[in-house]
Amino acid sequence: MTTPTAAKIRVLIAKPGLDGHDRGAKVVARALRDGGCEVIYTGIRQTPEMIAEAALQEDVDVVGLSILSGAHLELFPRVVEELKKRGVDDVLLFCGGIIPEEDTNALEGLGFKAVFRPGTNTQDVVKFVYEHVKK
Amino acid sequence: MDQLVERFLKGDRRALARVVTRVENQTDEGREYLRALFPHGGRAHTIGVTGGAGSGKSTLVGALAAEYRRRGKRVGIVAVDPSSPFTYGAILGDRIRMQDLALDEGVFMRSMASRGAIGGLAPTIDDVVAVLDAFGFDFILIETVGAGQDEVEIAGTALTTVLVNNPGTGDDIQALKAGIIEIADVLVVNKADHPGADVLVSQLQALLSLAPAGSRRPPIIKTTAVKGEGMEALAEAIDAHRQELESSGQLEEQRAIDARHQVLGIARAILLERIRVSTSDEELDALVRRVAARDLDPHSAAEALVASVGG
Numbered sequence: 417m418t419t420p421t422a423a424k425i426r427v428l429i430a431k432p433g434l435d436g437h438d439r440g441a442k443v444v445a446r447a448l449r450d451g452g453c454e455v456i457y458t459g460i461r462q463t464p465e466m467i468a469e470a471a472l473q474e475d476v477d478v479v480g481l482s483i484l485s486g487a488h489l490e491l492f493p494r495v496v497e498e499l500k501k502r503g504v505d506d507v508l509l510f511c512g513g514i515i516p517e518e519d520t521n522a523l524e525g526l527g528f529k530a531v532f533r534p535g536t537n538t539q540d541v542v543k544f545v546y547e548h549v550k551k
Numbered sequence: 552m553d554q555l556v557e558r559f560l561k562g563d564r565r566a567l568a569r570v571v572t573r574v575e576n577q578t579d580e581g582r583e584y585l586r587a588l589f590p591h592g593g594r595a596h597t598i599g600v601t602g603g604a605g606s607g608k609s610t611l612v613g614a615l616a617a618e619y620r621r622r623g624k625r626v627g628i629v630a631v632d633p634s635s636p637f638t639y640g641a642i643l644g645d646r647i648r649m650q651d652l653a654l655d656e657g658v659f660m661r662s663m664a665s666r667g668a669i670g671g672l673a674p675t676i677d678d679v680v681a682v683l684d685a686f687g688f689d690f691i692l693i694e695t696v697g698a699g700q701d702e703v704e705i706a707g708t709a710l711t712t713v714l715v716n717n718p719g720t721g722d723d724i725q726a727l728k729a730g731i732i733e734i735a736d737v738l739v740v741n742k743a744d745h746p747g748a749d750v751l752v753s754q755l756q757a758l759l760s761l762a763p764a765g766s767r768r769p770p771i772i773k774t775t776a777v778k779g780e781g782m783e784a785l786a787e788a789i790d791a792h793r794q795e796l797e798s799s800g801q802l803e804e805q806r807a808i809d810a811r812h813q814v815l816g817i818a819r820a821i822l823l824e825r826i827r828v829s830t831s832d833e834e835l836d837a838l839v840r841r842v843a844a845r846d847l848d849p850h851s852a853a854e855a856l857v858a859s860v861g862g
Contacts, residue, residue: 420639420667421674423576449640454664459647466653470646473659475568503565 424454425549427478430467431460432491440513440534441482447538448545453478464491468498476507477549480541483513489522496526508548512536556587559686564659567686571661574678585678592684595627596793597691599705601671601731602715604697607741609648611715611776611785612692616652618782619690627683628652628660630694631673639666645694659683670704671695674820677708677813698731706734707812710805711792713737713785716755718747735769737788743773743781767795825860 418424429445431438438460445455456474458467471479479499481492492511499507511523512532520531530544558566570588573581600608600615609630616626630645643662652658661683663673672695673679683691695705706712714735732738740751752771759768770788774781796802838855841847 418639420634421577422639423578424639424641424664424666426572445642449635449642450638452638452640454634454641454643454662456643456646456662459644459650466650469653472565473568473661474643475572 418452424452425478425545426454426456426474426476427480427545428456428458428467428471428474428476429480429482430458430462430470431482432462432464432467432495433483433485433487434461435483435485436460437484438482440484441480443538444480444482444512444532444541447542451542451546453542453545464494464498467495468502468504471499471504471507472502478508478510478545481509481511483511483515486514488513488515489519492523492528493526508545510541510544512541556584559584559588560591562687567659567682568661570682571679574682575663575673575675577675581678585681588685589681590685591687592681595684595688595691596711596789597680597684597693597709598789599693599695599709599712600715601695601698601702601705601712602739602741603699603717603720606697606715606717606720607776608694608697608715609645611713611739611741611774612645612694613649613652614774614776614779614782615785616649616658616690616692617779618786620652620655620657622786624689625657625687626652626659627686627688627691628658628694629663629676629679629683629691630660631663631665631671631676631696633696634664634666636667641665659686659688665696669702671698671702672704672708677816680708700728700730703731703734707809710796710802711736711789713739713789715739715741716751717742718745718751736792737785738769738771739774739781739785740771741774741776744775744778748773822857822860826856829860830856 427448429441431441445457448455456476458470481495509528510530511528515531515533523531529548532541555566555569559570570584574585600612602608612628616628619626632641632643632645634641641664643664645662646660649660652660663679665673668674680691680693693709695702712734714731716738738755740748752773755771762768772781772785772788774785796805838852842849842852
C-alpha cells in the first residue's frame, strides 16, 4: 500500500497550439489524479518550448499532449525536439484528441507510446501510465 | 551521485530538477544530496506567500518574480497544491498563472503536492527550499496551499511571510481573530481594483493600531497582481523586512528558531517511521481496537508504541 509521502508518478498534461478546448485534457488529468498520480496541468496554448521546459523543471515521468486542432504532426515533433534539446529523453509520451488513425504510425515513430481518441475509457489511460512507467 | 551534484553546482537545471525529485521522495540518495548541498545555501531570501484559495497567490507570485527579474535577480519558486486524502493523487495547477516566466532562464518553478502534510505545505518543503537555495537563487518564493485561518507553518519555512487578503471576504472581526494574520510580515490587499479594497485597507490599519505599543506593524500593500500593479511596492516592503531583521540582529535568531522547528519536525518523523517499521499491522490493529473499545485510552496506547522503540 502506498503512503501519502511515498514517491508518486508525476505527469505533465499539456495542450500545444491554439485550440482552446481543454475538457478532454482536464478529464484525463482528473482520472490520473484519482489514479494516484501527481498531475501538473499547464493549461491551453502552450508552445513546444514551454511544454519541454515544464517537463524539465517538474522532472515528470510522463508527458501527455492533448490536441484537437489537427496540427499534431506539426507541433508534436517540435515538442519531442525541444525535450531532446534539454536532455529530457526518458519520459513516457502519450497523446490524445482528434487524431486520424492514419497518423498513428508517424506518432509512434516520434516516440508516442499511445494515442487515445474520443470514447477512450479513462481507466485505460491510468492503466497505460502505470504499466509503462518504470518505478 | 557525485556526477549529479557536480552538474548541479555548475548550474545544470536538469540536475536541479532531479535532485529535487529525490529529496521530495525522501530516498536515501536524496538525503545524501541534501547533505552535500546544504552547506552551499543560506544566502537566498525566502518569501512565503499564503492566503485563501482564489486570493491570487499564484498570480502574485508570478508577478513578484517578474519584478525581481526586472531587478536582475534569479528566482526559484515552489508552489504547493493539495494531495487527495483518499488516493494521494494531486492536480498541480500553479504553472497556469505563471506562463510569462515559462521560458526565463533566471526562473525555476517547481510544483509540489502536499502529500499529507498539514499547514498548507509539503513534508519536504524545507529540504526542497534548501536545495533551491544551494543552487544560488537570490529569492525563493514559496506558495502555500490555499490557507484558511490557522495554517501558520509557512512562517517557520520562510524568512518573510506575505499574507494575501481580498476585499469582500469578511468583516473586520475575521482579521481580529488569532492565527494566520499574526504571522504576516507584509499584508497584501490583492484584487485592489475590486470594490471594497480601500475599506479592507482601513480595517486592517485599524486592527494593527490595536497592537501593543512597540510591536511591529506589518505594512499593507495594495496590489492588482493580474495587471502586475503594486509589485514594486511589495518588493520594497519585503526588502525592508529583511533589512529590519538584519539591523536588529533578529536574523540569526529567526534562523535558529526555524532550524529548531525543522529539526524537531524531522525527529518526530523519524520516530514515527521507527514505530511504523517495528510495529506490525496486526499489533497496531490490536492496540487501536482496544482504544476503540474504550479498553485503553489513546495516550497510554501511544506511550506503549513509543516505549517499544526505546523512545
